Amino acid sequence: MAIQDDFTVFPASKTIRHTSGTTVYTAVAFYSWLMNTFDEPGYLTYETPIRFNTPSSFTMINGWFLDNGDGSDILQFLTEGGIDTSGYATVSDPVYMLDLDNETTVFASDYSDKDKRIEDDSTIVGPLLAYKANYPDADTARIWVRDTRGTPATILDDSVIDMATDVGDGDYIAFGDSVNGDEIYHNLYTIAAFAGTPDPQVYIYQNHPQSGTRTRIAEWSAFTNWVRGSIDILVPVQLGGSLIDSGNISSFVRQTADTYTFVESTLDTSGRTPIATET
């Protein structure tokens, strides 16, 4: 499958989603595909979505959004380069990150709900860009929404949030004010020396972005960028303009009967960082 079969551009909401396949692409291949796509006549009216910084660092610009929520998980399909964003808070249609709470209804959005309009106390805000259900509990969720109102305004704590098309998911309550600001997806890769076989399992721990609890990032070992003994992945270290636990991440590899070391890293910029691991 070619890259254009795996990723889809949704111009109306300025969002790029992973929609098919299990192939992992380098960040530069992703960048090149996007630029070639936006060079086609059909995309002439849209602003450029991405900027090249170095061979391993790229920036999403003009408010373009990468959907790393449920049903897309776009970062799992990228490797060998970090990506950050620029202007999420300052573009005319800013991106908000908002936590939702509903004590009676489990967030049950599905893929078809994406790009549907979100209402804040019955006022239409803009399209739903991404969501994470059960985040971190069964009755909470996190969403990203684009504010397309003429005068963007923060969604306030305790606002009633619903989808304008009433897809039957019920109302949710904003859990805290919405936040906006740039995001950083840092590229973390291991360099390794292992005592024997099989190669050990790789563990990455980070404080949960919402609850703050130290949490293991669930591995996606079905793909080539996270295999036993080696990873080369993109990890969100900043969301909604704030670093997650100041950018702290713990990494280690572990195999029964072998000793191991672990590494504490502070990743607070975009780019690509090696983590030395050993057993």
Place this chain on the structure above:
Amino acid sequence: MEIFNLHSNNKKKIKGLKVTSHTEYDKNGKERTNRYVEFTIIGKNRQWKDFMLVKDFKRLNPKINI
């Protein structure tokens, strides 16, 4: 100038070709200075920067001296 571009897998018009270097660790922990050819692609409607490793550039564009 026209070159064969690795990422788009086709020929592209370019300008501003230059060689740059970028240092990083490989997966064995060895520091390497990778040399890239950086250039500006002149697309149908836009222009943007792209690059290739020098060895890829030479393989795909053997008639261009860099």
